[in-house]
Amino acid sequence: MSTGDWKQIAKAKKESVDKLIPKEWRLPDDIKSKYNETTPVSVIGLHKTFGILNDKEVEITEAYTANELLKHIADKKFTSLEVATAFCKRAAISTQLTNCCTELLFQEALARAKWLDEYLEENGKTVGPLHGLPISVKDAMNIKGFDSTIGYVSFIGNKKDIKEDAALVKILLELGAVIHVKTNIPTTMMSADSENNIFGRTLNPLNLTLTAGGSSGGEASLIKQRGSLVGIGTDIGGSARIPSLCCGVYGFRTSNFRYPQEGKVLKSRNNYSSPVSAIVGPMAYDFENLNQMMDLVLNYPKASKYDPDLIAIPWNNNLSLPKKIRVGVILECGSVPLNPPMERIIRDAVDKLSKSPLIEIVNLTDFPSFQYGWELLHGYFTSDPKSEIITNLTKSGEKMIKSLIFLVEANNSFKTPKAFEDFYELGEARYQVKRHWLKIINDMSLDIILCPGASHTAPKHDTFGNCPYTGMWNLVDFPSLIIPFGKVDKDIDLDDPSIKYCEGTLQTYDKDVHHGSPGHIQLVYRTLQDENVLKVGEIIDRVLNKS
C-alpha cells in the first residue's frame, strides 16, 4: 500500500460512515466549520439549538436520568422508538461537533426500538431491565455487521471476520438495551488522545481545544453531551478513567476478568502471559448506572457462557460497610506533582469528606511511587517480542498519531523486557508494589484509597502523555473509579510557573484556558473487591456531589 492508498481508504471509510447520518440530522457546513479543535468553546447546551431535536426529544435527552427513562419507557410515557430517535439524533449532533463516534448504528437502533415497543405492547412486559435504553460502546467491542477498526487503517473492512457480537453486547441486548453508536479511540488504544487516521480526533465538549482523553475518549465526550447516558469503555492504563476525568463523567476500571471482554477486537497475546489486561468497564453520566451495569451483567445467567474467561462470581449487592468508612488519602505523590487546580480540588474533596460523620480520613504518606509504577506498567506494555502494534500500522503504511510518537519518545529510557529473566524481574517488582499497597490497606484498616486520577484536568490536545495515577491500578489490578468533583477556577487556581511536572507529559496549566474544566477524585480498593469500590463510591459521591 502506498501512502496515497491508506489516505484514500481511510477517507472512503469515514465518508461511508458520515453518510449514515440522515440529511435532516446534519449540521450546516457553516456551523460545523465553527467547531473544531482550535475553538476554545464548550458545546454543552448547543444541541437543542440547531432545530434537529424537537421539544420532546430535548426533554427525553436532557430531563431524565437513565433509570428515569427506563421507568418511563416501561410505563409507556415514552416509546422506545421515541427514546432511541432522540438519542440517535443527539449522538449525530454530538459526533458532528466533537467527532466522538465511529460506527453509526442508527438504522439498526431504530428498528430494534420499534421491535421493543411491539414486544411491550404484545406481552405487557419489557424484554428486560434495560428495555429501550440507548447504550454506546467503544469501537473495540465487536458488533456483527460493523467494523472494529480501533483506528487502524489496516483493520478497515474487518467486519467480514466478525461473526458474532461481543459477549457484553449480547448481554446488553438480551437485557433490552439499544446500541446506537460505537465510539472513537486513538489508534492502538494506547494514548490518552483519541485521534486516528480514519475518524480524526475526538474533542472535549467542554472546551474543544482540550483533549477528551483516551482511549475511551469518544465514549466520555458523547456521554457528557448526553448523546448516551451509559457507555462501555476499556482500560489498560486508564483508558476508561482518563476520558471520564477529562470530560467530567463517571468511569470504572473493573478487576481483571471480572467484566465480560470476550469479543473485544485485538485480544493481545500478551494478555495470555501478562498480569496487565485490557479490562472492560462501564462509564456513565450518573453514578447509579455503574452499579446497575455491574449488577445486571454479572448476575445475568448467561454471562459466563458468553465469556468463558469471566470470573463467574455474582455481583454482591449485599455488601455491608462499617459505620465509619476509613478513607486512606493520597493528596499527591512527590514523583508526579499536581497542577494548582487539581491540588486544590483534591484538598477540597478531602475537607468536605472529613466533615461527614460517615467518613474518617487517614492520610497516607508512605506508599509506592506512581512514577515507578508507571515504569513497570510500561515494561508490560512493551513486553511484545512480535511488536503487534507496529505490524498493524505498517500493514497500511499509515503514520503514527502525534500523541503516540510522543509517548514512545518520552518513555524510551525505560527498560523493555527482552529476555525471559527481565520479565521475571518485572514480575517480582510488580509483586512488591502490590504487596506494599495491600500492606497499607491492612495496616491502616482502610475501606478505600482516595487519590488523584491525573495530576491535572483535561490538558490541551496531544499533551497528556503518561498516566501514572491511573496506570498504578492497572499494574496491581485494583478496581478503581473516577468521580467528577469540583472545577478549575481561574480566580483561585493561579498559574504557577515554578511547578515541575513529572516526566512524560507536555501538559501546562493556564488558568484562562482551563477555567471551568471538571476536577475529579479516584477511588481504589483491592483486587476483585469491585463491589466495595462502588458501594463506598456511592457514599462518597453523595457527600461530595449531592450535599
Place this chain on the structure above:
Amino acid sequence: MSTGDWKQIAKAKKESVDKLIPKEWRLPDDIKSKYNETTPVSVIGLHKTFGILNDKEVEITEAYTANELLKHIADKKFTSLEVATAFCKRAAISTQLTNCCTELLFQEALARAKWLDEYLEENGKTVGPLHGLPISVKDAMNIKGFDSTIGYVSFIGNKKDIKEDAALVKILLELGAVIHVKTNIPTTMMSADSENNIFGRTLNPLNLTLTAGGSSGGEASLIKQRGSLVGIGTDIGGSARIPSLCCGVYGFRTSNFRYPQEGKVLKSRNNYSSPVSAIVGPMAYDFENLNQMMDLVLNYPKASKYDPDLIAIPWNNNLSLPKKIRVGVILECGSVPLNPPMERIIRDAVDKLSKSPLIEIVNLTDFPSFQYGWELLHGYFTSDPKSEIITNLTKSGEKMIKSLIFLVEANNSFKTPKAFEDFYELGEARYQVKRHWLKIINDMSLDIILCPGASHTAPKHDTFGNCPYTGMWNLVDFPSLIIPFGKVDKDIDLDDPSIKYCEGTLQTYDKDVHHGSPGHIQLVYRTLQDENVLKVGEIIDRVLNKS
C-alpha cells in the same frame, strides 16, 4: 560442604526430631524394624496394639469424626488435653511406622490444649469453632520456632529466619485448633514420592511397599492412620490430590489465591509471573471437613489481613444447584491410559452415579489431551532461568532423590522456555487449553467434570512419575477434588500385560501387590468456583460412599 557433611547434618537433624518422641510413646526396635518400605503389609489397625494408646485414647482417635470430637470437647465429654494427647501419641506411632512427620510439636500442642481447657472452664465458651481439634500441616507451612526444610539439607536451621506463623496457621490457631505435627514431603515438593535426605521416605500405611504419594505424602499417610483427621497440603501439579488418592483420603486443590498461602516456605519467584501457582488446600479423613475448612478460614475476618494476596471473596455457603446435576464424565484420556483397576473403578463410579435421580451423566469425548497439558505444565515448572531447585540442592551438596532424577530424565524431551517468546507461546497454548475446557462446560451445560486423578492407584515407590490427570487442573487453574471410591480387587482386576502406560511413569500393575488399594474419582470445575466443586462433591460422595 563435603558429602560427609551433609549426611551428618541431616542425621543430626533427624535425631533431634526423633528425641521429641517421649520414651513411653516409642515403639520397640524389634517392632520398628519389622515395618519398612519392603514390607508388603498394612499398618491400619496396629496403632492400638502397642500398649501406647489407652482405651480412651483409642476411642478418641478411632470412634469419632472431627466434628463429633469438636462437639465432645465443647460439651466437655473430653478435654482438649485428652484429645491432643491421644492424637500426639497416635501421630508418634504413625510416624514411627510410616515416617509421615517432620517437625513434632507435641510439647507445644499439649501446652496449648491445657490452655484451651482453662479457657473453656473460665469463660464457659470455646475459643472458636475449631477449639481443641488437632490439625497437621505440611512441612512447607511456617511455624515460628520450627524449621521448614521441605527436605533440603541446606534449609536445616532456617527456623532462625521464620519470624511468624504462616497466615493459615495463625487463622487455624485463632479458630481454636491445635497443631501437633508438620508432615513429610519429597525434597523440592516436585515429586509424587515423599522422600528426602533428612526425614527419609513416607510409606503408604495401607501397604508399606507402595508410595504414599507426594508432595503432601506425609499428610495423607498420617490422616489415613487417624494420626490427624484434618490437615493442610499444597498442590502445584497434584501434591494435595495425589497423596489423597494414594492413601484413600479427601484432598482439595483450591483455585489460585483462594486459600491463604502467605508464610509458605520458598515462595518461588516464578509465581510472580506464572499462572501456575503452588496453592494451599485442605485434606481430610471425612468429606465434611473440607467445606468446613474453606468456610471457617475464608469467612474469618482477618484472613485477607494475614494473607494480603488472598482473593478476599467470602466462602459462599448458599450456592444453589440444579435439581439434576449434569456430570461431564471423562472415563479415560487416550494419551494417558488407565490400568485395569482404575478403569473399572471409574466405570463403577459412573454406573452408580447414573442410577441416582440427582445426577445426569454426560459422556465427554472431545477434550484436551492430558499428556499435552502435562507438557505445558512442565514448561511452567521449568521456566526458571535461575534454577532455584538446583541452587538449593547444591548448597549442601546432597544428592537428588531417585524419583526426581527419574522425572527430570523422563521429561527431558519437553521444551523448556528459554526466551521470552517461548514463554508467550506457552501462555497462548495454555490459554487455548483452558478455553477448550470452558467451552466444554458451557456447551454441555455441565455442573461438574468427573475424571480420574491418576491412571492408577498408589504405585510402588519411585514409579509414579508424571501426573497428567491432576496436573491439567493446575495448568488451567480449576479447583479439583479427590474423593476415595472403590478398591483394587485381584479377582476382578486382572493383570493385563498388553496395556501401554503413558510416557513418564514406571508404574506397573500386579494384582497381588495392589489388591485392596483405594480407588478414587476426581471432580473439577471452573476457576474460582471452589464452592461448586465441594457442594456437588458432597452429593456425589454421598451417592458413591454413603448409599
